[in-house]
Amino acid sequence: MLFCDKCGKNACTKMDLDNIPKRCCPSGDCEMTEECVKMYSEGEDHLIAYASAMTETCNGGRNTRVEEIIAFAKRANYHKIGLAFCMCLLEEARIFAKIMRDNGFEVHSIICKNGGISKDVLDIDYLKEHSIRSEYAMCNPIGQAMKLNAEKVQLNIILGLCVGHDTLFIKYSEAPVTYLAVKDRCTGHNPLSPIYQHTNLFERIHHMDVKFDDEL
Numbered sequence: 001m002l003f004c005d006k007c008g009k010n011a012c013t014k015m016d017l018d019n020i021p022k023r024c025c026p027s028g029d030c031e032m033t034e035e036c037v038k039m040y041s042e043g044e045d046h047l048i049a050y051a052s053a054m055t056e057t058c059n060g061g062r063n064t065r066v067e068e069i070i071a072f073a074k075r076a077n078y079h080k081i082g083l084a085f086c087m088c089l090l091e092e093a094r095i096f097a098k099i100m101r102d103n104g105f106e107v108h109s110i111i112c113k114n115g116g117i118s119k120d121v122l123d124i125d126y127l128k129e130h131s132i133r134s135e136y137a138m139c140n141p142i143g144q145a146m147k148l149n150a151e152k153v154q155l156n157i158i159l160g161l162c163v164g165h166d167t168l169f170i171k172y173s174e175a176p177v178t179y180l181a182v183k184d185r186c187t188g189h190n191p192l193s194p195i196y197q198h199t200n201l202f203e204r205i206h207h208m209d210v211k212f213d214d215e216l
């Protein structure tokens with residue numbers, strides 16, 4: 001059982017290893033930590049961890065996510081960049097791709113609806129029962145990953161893929177992945193908003209009465 005969210009000490013954050021809770025180290029933990037240390041010291045894992053640490057440390061939180069992505073990619077020596085974006089954020093994707101190209105990167109971008117596959121493939125009962133024929137193709141995150149893999153990009157950036165579609169994209173991406181933005185249309189793509197307002201405006205999220213569309 002892992003319980004860091006309930007730990008009152010968080011001693012690990014200050015390397016205060018004498019004060020970590022007894023249950024903090026389940027069997028195998030020390031071996032795992034040693035394995036992590038080894039991984040951070042060699043190969044691409046070292047490169048990514050080093051570039052990330054430098055990016056985090058050197059700007060002191062003063063740079064935007066866009067600037068941090070640029071700094072991270074340059075430090076890690078990633079030149080070929082994949083951009084997997086949602087059609088709802090097409091304009092944002094255009095601007096971001098231009099910014100990346102202006103900064104010397106080679107950008108390969110791919111929209112969520114690539115391939116133009118009908119949602120019939122998913123055999124969704126709700127659509128059939130309500131005779132709904134979507135004018136839009138299904139999202140094809142596996143296609144996004146496969147096509148960017150074929151371009152042999154060195155780093156993939158996600159811009160606004162749906163929950164779950166991002167899961168598939170990450171699952172099939174051969175290049176390491178980072179995010180520019182996660183999709184949350186309800187909050188203007190600010191998914192932490194309900195976390196900050198969970199005691200008032202978004203109190204409902206504590207006990208969601210989830211009704212799936214096909215149960216309504």
Ligand code: SF4
Nearest residue numbers: 004007010011012024
């Ligand atoms: S001290 Fe242990 S339990 Fe507490 S936050 Fe750190 S790793 Fe988690």
